Amino acid sequence: MSTIRLDFVSQDHLVFSDDVNEVIAPGSEGTLGILPRHAPLMTVLGPGEVIVRREGQTELYFAVSGGWMEVRPDHVTILARTAERAEEIDLTRAEAAKARAEQLLATGAPREERVGLEMALRRSQVRLKVASHRRRGWRPSGPGVAEEFSEEG
Template sequence: MATFELELVSPERLLLSRPAEMVVIPAAEGEMGVLPGHAPMIVKLAAGLIRVTEGGQVTEVLFVPGGFAEVTPERLTILADEATPPARLSKAEAEARIAAADKAYNELGLTGTPEAREAAMEQLLAARAMAAVAEAA
């Protein structure tokens, strides 16, 4: 089957670079499958799972707390601060992130800018998604 190049990049380093037949990403509008020859686009990612398919089977699953993806017919580049296999996620760490994000959001109250409140809410939703994935793993 045809493949395309998948790259997962964090601000510090290249996390993953390999061919893939299909990758399902957690786009902000919902899960999105990427295949070779996909139309070019840039997509905002929500917190969720990236699933890499090779040989007709899911070979790798990674949790990302958000980010962006650039799709071209030959390549999928995912930009994320972190990517973690679900089995390595800690429920305790997720709960700590939820508490910190909830506190930050509540401290903004009605006095914070809409952008600051939105960013704090995205952090809270990412932490909750991380907790759900950690619990399921």
Template sequence: MSTFLLEIVTPERKVYAEPANMIVVKGVEGELGILPNHIPMVTPLRIAAVTVKKQGAKDEQIAVHGGFMEVRRDKVVILAESAELPGQINLERAQAAKGRAEQRLAAKKDQIDFKRAELALQRAMTRINVGGGQ
């Protein structure tokens, strides 16, 4: 089965660079499955886990917090605002952030705080989902 190189890069560092048989990401228009030789494209990503499928190996999950994905024939590059591998996630901190975001959402102050709290909740839930499956 053919593969492609998946790179996940943040402004600070390269988080991931390995061959994959398939990846599943959440774009702003919905979920996308990318296979080798996919048509080239660029799309914005939601705050969500990226699932990496490798032949004969357990699926890997990487928490990706927004950004863009560029698909080329033999390579996929995800330029993320931030990204974390499961072992890098502090679950206690993520649970605390989730609680704070839920409190801010319940308070329903102004629209800006509501949107920031909503994004913070999405990041916390992604971290919990990825980090909890270690």
């Protein structure tokens, strides 16, 4: 099966870099599935789930808060504002953030605060969805996984 190179970075670290079979990302116009030899494009990423598929390996799941994605036929670059692997997400914090945003929205927050609260709610929902994919005791390692996230790190 053919592959496409994925370089995935956030503002402060390399998230993932390797050859992959498919990248699924939250584009500005909806979810995008990127396969090798995809037509070139540049898109804004919204808050959502990035899924990385590699043949014969477990899918990797990431929560992103937005960013940019450039696609070329042989290479995908994701520049995310923030990115967290499913295993990195603190469920307690994500659930608390969701409850806090829901409570503030329900109490009739001022209009100028609603947009920020709605974004916070969306981010916490994405984080909880991505965290639901994690498996106990599983940590990705090997080619493409940044050193700080490998078994030795």
